Amino acid sequence: MKFRYLSIALLTLSGCMPMTYPPGAQNNMAQLGANIFLTEDGASLPLRHWLPKTEPHAVIIALHGFNDYSRFFDSPGEYFSQQGIASFAYDQRGFGMAPQRGLWAGCEAYIKDLQVLVRLVKQRYPKRPVYLLGESMGGAIVITTMSQMEMPEVEGIILAAPALWARSTMPWYQTGLLWTLAHSLPWLTLTGKGVHVVASDNIDMLRAMGRDPWVIKATRVETVYGLTDLMDEAFNSAASLRGHTLMLYGEKDEIIPKEPTYAFLRQFLAADAANKTVAIYPHGYHMLLRDLQAPTAWKDIAAWINASPDKLPSGADDRAQQLLSTGL
Template sequence: MHSTDTVIMKDGKALPMQAWLPDSTEPDSIVLGLHGFNDHSSAFSGAGAWLSEQGIALYSYDQRGFGRNPDAGHWPGDATLVQDATCILHQLRALWPQKPLFLFGESMGGAIALCLLTQTEKIHVDGAILSAPAVWSRASMPRTYRAFLFIMNRLFPKKTLNTRTSRIRPSDNPDTLAYWKNDPFVIRDVRIDALHGVTALMDKAWSVCPTATTPLLWLHGKHDPVIPLKAVQAAMCVMPAQSCKIVVYPEGWHLLFRDTCRADVLRDIAHWIKNVA
């Protein structure tokens, strides 16, 4: 069962939300999906529909600065993104007090999940799925990229870069690429200050990796051109071994649970959730 609504934040801000719940029974587990940079909650439509058939409810919302929000394209700050996710987790915990609660972050959403799990304000989360999490530290980025971003953010923070002609392919699935190209709520003119903001978020997420003690399922694609596997292997190495399971898909790209290998990815996610729950 798919539904749409809004969710209210502590400051009164209403964010668009979608939910995918089992049709005839109560869910066994609850998952909060955090979408990636320039994307929105519909990124989880396929995963939500499939997981709901496995008895798992998935909620996802358009984060501030993205999707259907009127401020789409403006970077809200990583602290605000983490606070919003924390607020919604509290609401889901109140709505489903007896159900296991999980985070499911894709790319930027994975970075937000890591920052949330290691923040001072604690909320009980049974586990988190990190799909190609954005943990590419600035130290491992090319100097030319860092220099360009630093200078442009100082001089022209509101300037936008057109991503329509980018040669980077985030997926090997033609349907996913068509969504990325044509969906009206996917941001394609990206502000420099937003790029700078998400880069700082990646740096922060990388730095907190050693302190993550919540059970984690880390998923990555060998062909990922957005968050290259080589760039995040250092983060994988410092994750606490007892709490983190890492799976690398030989045929996977960046948008793993929307790639052509998505059936394997979604089965692995459902199996892991049921084992942890």
């Protein structure tokens, strides 16, 4: 009798698997419209842009974080446009106003969309250097995409508090609970209520996000499971991430812990330190690009793009070297 009940339980669990919701057939020609990025499977992904008044000397493609959308780049995009840098950001599948809101499209889908958009932007600006900027989940997507053989060449990448909390750096009970929920109640939504973490010191901005209907407030467990798969891939890509890279992290980040971030940094710098700049901001939180000190990070990014200086204007790279020299 006990064996019968166990068998029923296992069958029930096996019938509840975390799902991904991938794109359809690629039977469309991708296009870059005024406010839409039309993908190869015909999905219309909302697109925002911030263009300088004259021809830009560089272009940024910015990827938002988990449950966020392209509006995250409004303030930095406006700043960069004043520095002669054009910026583009789009709502990724399942987020913002993109199709299948709240559903995880799968790592391959997010990688493919970025690769296609890079090609389209390079066609529009064939003589301008293109940079990828990813915040949190967006940073994990940039890292994973850059490890792909078919990735178009870009001038450099900027990682703002990338999502690197891989399973290998989580406690066993956390990974166990996530697996159990994802394989039994994948449709269950989590709101984060009762979790006391501070994402930014910019309280007005956080309140505005709370009122914004396009910021997702309740997340399906299977979507969190998909995000964790992505973080695994990004974390494991540290040693293969080469090329011109700027990574920014806040010492007060309560979303992505220091342990996985610093473990990633050790592998990341060991592979190709000469082309990599790490900036650690003592007063920075997870939303570095929207914190109260955000203009400091914007100026560092612009300086890095415009001149690749030996030292960043803020001195955050000196702080990183100080921490690195003590073994993090």
